[in-house]
Every structure is written in structure tokens, then in C-alpha cells.
Amino acid sequence: EVQLVESGGGLVQPGGSLRLSCAASGFTFSNYAMSWVRQAPGKGLEWVSGIGGSGDSTYHADSVKGRLTISRDNSKNTLYLQMNSLRAEDTAVYYCAKHGGISYYHPTDYWGQGTLVTVSS
Amino acid sequence: DIVMTQSPDSLAVSLGERATINCKSSQSVLYSSNNKNYLAWYQQKPGQPPKLLIYWASTRESGVPDRFSGSGSGTDFALTISSLQAEDVAVYYCQQYYSTPFTFGPGTKVDIK
Numbered sequence: 001e002v003q004l005v006e007s008g009g010g011l012v013q014p015g016g017s018l019r020l021s022c023a024a025s026g027f028t029f030s031n032y033a034m035s036w037v038r039q040a041p042g043k044g045l046e047w048v049s050g051i052g053g054s055g056d057s058t059y060h061a062d063s064v065k066g067r068l069t070i071s072r073d074n075s076k077n078t079l080y081l082q083m084n085s086l087r088a089e090d091t092a093v094y095y096c097a098k099h100g101g102i103s104y105y106h107p108t109d110y111w112g113q114g115t116l117v118t119v120s121s
Numbered sequence: 122d123i124v125m126t127q128s129p130d131s132l133a134v135s136l137g138e139r140a141t142i143n144c145k146s147s148q149s150v151l152y153s154s155n156n157k158n159y160l161a162w163y164q165q166k167p168g169q170p171p172k173l174l175i176y177w178a179s180t181r182e183s184g185v186p187d188r189f190s191g192s193g194s195g196t197d198f199a200l201t202i203s204s205l206q207a208e209d210v211a212v213y214y215c216q217q218y219y220s221t222p223f224t225f226g227p228g229t230k231v232d233i234k
Contacts, residue, residue: 035223037171044214044225044226044227044228045163045165045171045214045216045225045228046225047216047222047223047224047225050221050223059221059222061222062222095170095171100176104218104221104223105159105218105219106176106218107161107173107176107177107216107218108161108171108173109173109176109182110173111170111171111172112170113169113170114170
């Protein structure tokens with residue numbers, strides 16, 4: 001059974017940092033691209049970052065480029081999102097999502113339950 | 122960026138009746154080399170993560186009831202629920218995964234009339 005469990009969310013002041021983690025199980029982690037998708041309170045979905053199965057290909061949305069960085073450790077079956085210089089508009093539930101193939105040009109077929117990041121003073 | 126629009130914003134349908142949601146992309150998401158439309162549909166219920174329903178515009182995900190179907194090509198797509206059930210109350214999103222950033226539509230809320 002595929003499981004994706006996010007952790008690391010919480011309350012942080014503007015300008016602060018957080019690192020989100022997503023522990024994956026139930027599939028061969030390195031064979032699949034992964035992404036982070038966020039949802040601000042009461043709003044729609046925004047795809048934030050994606051990474052290929054081997055980790056050599058990454059993408060970051062313009063809204064987070066230079067501040068949020070996706071990475072993965074295939075030996076630990078874990079996906080990360082390093083979040084620096086956080087702003088109020090980064091407040092959202094962050095979902096970890098698995099793609100259906102080794103590149104992120106596949107639909108996301110499994111999602112975690114999400115972790116809430118709140119940026120506020 | 123490819124802009125995704127959905128219509129209507131919300132709809133209320135009687136139990137057992139048909140519901141249709143439309144999705145339009147600002148440019149084609151049909152990849153000519155494999156003739157696939159890079160378009161997915163997701164269902165999100167309150168307090169839950171999105172769930173994949175349809176991918177490649179018309180392929181139903183495993184375990185999804187056959188009352189859900191996807192259609193369309195190029196820039197115009199639709200999700201149809203042939204006979205609405207109480208458990209289908211949710212927000213539905215389309216998403217293109219043709220080019221980065223992979224953009225979502227704004228969502229369509231489906232309720233029971």
C-alpha cells in the first residue's frame with residue numbers, strides 16, 4: 001500500500017525557515033517523480049515543486065523560486081522541501097504527491113494528508 | 122504558463138442525475154508524438170487531499186466508479202458524473218501536466234439539489 005506521510009509544518013515568523021519531509025513507503029521510491037502541491041486556506045491547488053525519480057531534474061514555480069528547494073534522498077525514501085525567507089502568502093497546507101512515472105510529466109496518483117505551514121508574526 | 126479555466130464555478134444536481142464540469146486550457150495539452158492529452162481530473166472532499174479520478178483526459182484511475190468519465194482533446198475537456206451519488210459531493214479540479222508549471226483549474230463545487 002502506498003503511503004506518503006508529511007511532517008515538519010508549523011508556525012513560523014515571516015523571514016523564517018522550515019524543512020518539510022515526506023516519508024514514502026509501499027513503492028520503489030527512486031522509480032517515481034515526486035512533487036509538492038500547496039493549498040492556501042479556502043483556496044485552490046498550486047503546484048509548487050517537482051523532482052524526477054533520480055533527483056537530477058527539478059522544477060520550482062516562479063512564486064517560490066530561490067526560496068523553496070525540493071530534494072530527495074532515495075536511500076531514505078524521503079522527499080524534502082526546504083523553505084527559506086518565508087512570507088505570509090506561503091501559508092498553506094503542503095501536500096506531498098507521487099507521480100505515475102519517473103518523470104513529473106505524469107499525473108499525481110497518490111497524495112499525503114498534508115502538513116500545515118503558517119507564516120505569521 | 123498555461124491557464125486552466127473551469128465552468129461552472131458550482132452546480133447542484135439531484136441524486137441520480139447527470140453532472141458535467143467543463144475545463145478549458147489556454148493552449149493545447151495534446152502531445153502530438155504520443156497523441157495523449159496531458160490532462161487530469163481530481164476530486165477533493167473537505168479535509169482530505171485530492172484524489173486522482175481521470176488521467177490522459179479519459180482514462181479512469183483504478184478503483185474509480187464507472188459513473189465518472191472524462192472526454193475532450195486539445196484545449197476543451199469535460200468531466201461527467203453520469204448518476205450523482207451523495208458521496209460525490211466535493212470540489213473537482215482539472216490539471217494540465219503538459220508543461221511546467223503544472224497548473225490547476227480553480228475548481229468546481231458539486232452539491233446535491
